[in-house]
Amino acid sequence: MQGKFASEKNVKFLLYDVFDAQSLCTHDHYSQHTKKMFDMVLAEAMKLAKNLYYPIFEEMDRKPPEYKNGSVLVHPQVRKIMRESGQGGWIGATFPQELGGDQLPWIVAGACSYMFIAANYSASVYPELTRGAANLIASYGSEALKKEYLPPMLAGQFQGTMALTEPEAGSSLADITTTAQPCTEGHYSISGQKVFISGGDHDGVDNVIHLMLARIEGAPLGVKGISLFVVPKLRCDDNENPVPNDVVVSQIYHKMGYRGCPITQLVMGEKGDCRGYLVGEPHKGLFYMFQMMNESRLGVGLGATGIASAAYYAALAYTQTRKQGRKPGQKDPASPMVPIIEHADVKRMLLYQRSVTEGALCLIMQCYAYADMERVSTGPDREKYHLLLELLTPVAKTFPSEYGILSVSQSLQCFGGYGYCEDFPVEQLYRDARIHPIHEGTTAIQGMDILGRKVMMNQGKAYTLFLEEVNKALDQAQTHLDLSPYGTKLAQALGTLDRVTGHLMDLAQQKNTEIFLADAVLYLDLFSLVALSWQWLCQALAAKKALTKNPSQKDRDFYEGKVLCFRYFVSYELPKINALAERLTAEDPISVECPASYFND
Numbered sequence: 001m002q003g004k005f006a007s008e009k010n011v012k013f014l015l016y017d018v019f020d021a022q023s024l025c026t027h028d029h030y031s032q033h034t035k036k037m038f039d040m041v042l043a044e045a046m047k048l049a050k051n052l053y054y055p056i057f058e059e060m061d062r063k064p065p066e067y068k069n070g071s072v073l074v075h076p077q078v079r080k081i082m083r084e085s086g087q088g089g090w091i092g093a094t095f096p097q098e099l100g101g102d103q104l105p106w107i108v109a110g111a112c113s114y115m116f117i118a119a120n121y122s123a124s125v126y127p128e129l130t131r132g133a134a135n136l137i138a139s140y141g142s143e144a145l146k147k148e149y150l151p152p153m154l155a156g157q158f159q160g161t162m163a164l165t166e167p168e169a170g171s172s173l174a175d176i177t178t179t180a181q182p183c184t185e186g187h188y189s190i191s192g193q194k195v196f197i198s199g200g201d202h203d204g205v206d207n208v209i210h211l212m213l214a215r216i217e218g219a220p221l222g223v224k225g226i227s228l229f230v231v232p233k234l235r236c237d238d239n240e241n242p243v244p245n246d247v248v249v250s251q252i253y254h255k256m257g258y259r260g261c262p263i264t265q266l267v268m269g270e271k272g273d274c275r276g277y278l279v280g281e282p283h284k285g286l287f288y289m290f291q292m293m294n295e296s297r298l299g300v301g302l303g304a305t306g307i308a309s310a311a312y313y314a315a316l317a318y319t320q321t322r323k324q325g326r327k328p329g330q331k332d333p334a335s336p337m338v339p340i341i342e343h344a345d346v347k348r349m350l351l352y353q354r355s356v357t358e359g360a361l362c363l364i365m366q367c368y369a370y371a372d373m374e375r376v377s378t379g380p381d382r383e384k385y386h387l388l389l390e391l392l393t394p395v396a397k398t399f400p401s402e403y404g405i406l407s408v409s410q411s412l413q414c415f416g417g418y419g420y421c422e423d424f425p426v427e428q429l430y431r432d433a434r435i436h437p438i439h440e441g442t443t444a445i446q447g448m449d450i451l452g453r454k455v456m457m458n459q460g461k462a463y464t465l466f467l468e469e470v471n472k473a474l475d476q477a478q479t480h481l482d483l484s485p486y487g488t489k490l491a492q493a494l495g496t497l498d499r500v501t502g503h504l505m506d507l508a509q510q511k512n513t514e515i516f517l518a519d520a521v522l523y524l525d526l527f528s529l530v531a532l533s534w535q536w537l538c539q540a541l542a543a544k545k546a547l548t549k550n551p552s553q554k555d556r557d558f559y560e561g562k563v564l565c566f567r568y569f570v571s572y573e574l575p576k577i578n579a580l581a582e583r584l585t586a587e588d589p590i591s592v593e594c595p596a597s598y599f600n601d
């Protein structure tokens with residue numbers, strides 16, 4: 001029997017009621033689309049998620065990729081998934097039509113990705129990575145690179161990767177040592193090692209195209225000396241025949257979760273014959289790569305959300321049927337046991353999961369909405385949407401990743417002992433979820449990004465724009481009697497965020513950077529709880545509007561459930577910022593003062 005892993009109804013509510021995605025079609029860039037077409041795309045995505053991704057969700061975990069005789073063998077369906085993702089236009093969905101894409105808004109493409117992810121995270125990574133890599137070539141590659149690589153990548157024949165991490169350079173990308181030596185023929189000779197490269201090689205495609213960071217010989221130290229290269233697994237010889245490009249997989253890693261997709265160690269140039277093709281200008285590689293990283297950071301947030309959603313719907317179905325105990329106060333042992341969803345504590349756990357997953361999805365869709373608006377706007381508006389997207393990206397990556405794990409844990413808890421066993425999917429989802437705070441920049445890196453860079457960039461303009469966006473929603477909340485008390489709490493929380501931000505900005509002037517950034521992760525947490533409450537307010541406002549249109553009882557439950565979830569988040573989760581604020585404004589930098597030697601024994 002097929003379990004539910006995502007809600008199309010919720011996706012449509014977010015798309016149309018909260019974000020008014022249909023209005024994008026009034027802009028030239030999206031004018032070939034209509035709401036009806038968006039609906040068809042969503043229905044098709046759900047069909048694919050159910051029929052292609054979901055049936056192999058468990059099998060891909062139980063039979064992970066194998067490394068045999070230098071080749072990486074993956075589940076046979078991966079080839080089909082890549083081909084269908086290509087032929088169905090999913091990989092190139094957001095690409096401009098002149099490059100073979102459908103020019104679909106990011107928010108609609110993101111909604112489709114969410115369904116694939118929720119059905120089977122590992123399987124979804126192959127096409128998603130390819131889209132990101134192809135997009136990087138489309139943005140910064142030469143015409144020759146676009147011509148050679150975009151068609152087979154968008155068709156799902158070639159896998160794309162992002163190859164950044166090295167054994168001695170994980171979080172510290174400034175320290176990568178892979179080198180690129182210019183050759184007279186125009187290409188570069190690449191040598192070095194990369195580790196943990198997702199989809200770094202496999203037999204589900206005809207070629208693998210690495211978007212790889214390397215240092216051109218003689219380049220300055222640090223991030224200013226990093227360049228970006230296209231490094232194919234196979235390149236064409238003079239007769240246009242594919243030949244190996246001296247990129248060898250030396251091992252695949254055995255992971256706790258997300259087991260359906262291989263992560264590989266790559267060795268380049270052992271035979272001195274690995275060719276890389278420069279993307280854009282030398283030494284601007286990290287700047288270019290940030291496009292793919294930002295896209296991937298939203299993708300990671302979406303990945304975490306999809307996994308947590310699948311766990312939530314599994315818990316929901318289980319708690320509706322599992323009977324245990326009786327309501328407090330019911331003393332008659334002969335009375336029937338109740339489904340556990342009737343217990344307040346189980347409802348609390350479900351509310352936690354729903355508020356995390358639907359809140360996180362809303363925030364990510366908000367980011368995609370900004371990306372779409374940036375694309376169709378000009379002048380100051382374009383800058384506004386760009387800045388908001390930049391500011392919220394670390395939040396949209398981290399909140400779903402960190403809280404997603406807690407949410408899956410609460411799902412597992414709903415199953416009692418059965419959740420801990422392999423009979424139900426939640427055990428796998430729990431393992432799958434754990435990767436997200438690690439890859440695409442750990443939570444610590446995201447914390448330093450928002451506090452050390454994003455909040456201050458352009459003299460705090462992005463941050464000010466964020467406050468304005470929240471205040472706009474708060475103004476609307478005042479017109480609803482039942483929302484306004486919760487709006488007041490959010491307004492107070494916004495004041496707390498502003499007070500803490502001001503304090504930290506003063507600290508940045510007065511103290512050294514280490515003290516300023518020591519608790520950046522706590523700041524990101526505080527910021528996230530405020531941002532999520534805002535997103536829940538946006539949902540509550542949209543639900544209130546829908547409730548005025550005389551919906552059916554089923555729809556009424558859905559919309560009223562949204563309003564209740566907003567109240568839940570503001571009442572149960574948002575108050576946690578007070579403890580965070582206390583710590584963030586304290587004067588004793590305990591972790592900085594603590595010598596590493598204190599941990600010796």
Ligand SMILES: Cc1cc2nc3c(=O)[nH]c(=O)nc-3n(C[C@H](O)[C@H](O)[C@H](O)COP(=O)(O)OP(=O)(O)OC[C@H]3O[C@@H](n4cnc5c(N)ncnc54)[C@H](O)[C@@H]3O)c2cc1C
Nearest residue numbers: 162163164165170171196197198263438439440441442444
């Ligand atoms: C399943 C999986 C898939 C991956 N896919 C890819 C991929 O496709 N492409 C790719 O290039 N990489 C990939 N990675 C690598 C991933 O991005 C790195 O693991 C990650 O960036 C962290 O690097 P690291 O493992 O070297 O940890 P480290 O950088 O050694 O970090 C260890 C710990 O120290 C903390 N830390 C490190 N530096 C600082 C600092 N300056 N301040 C505060 N704390 C710090 C970190 O937050 C972390 O908690 C993948 C990894 C995994 C596990």
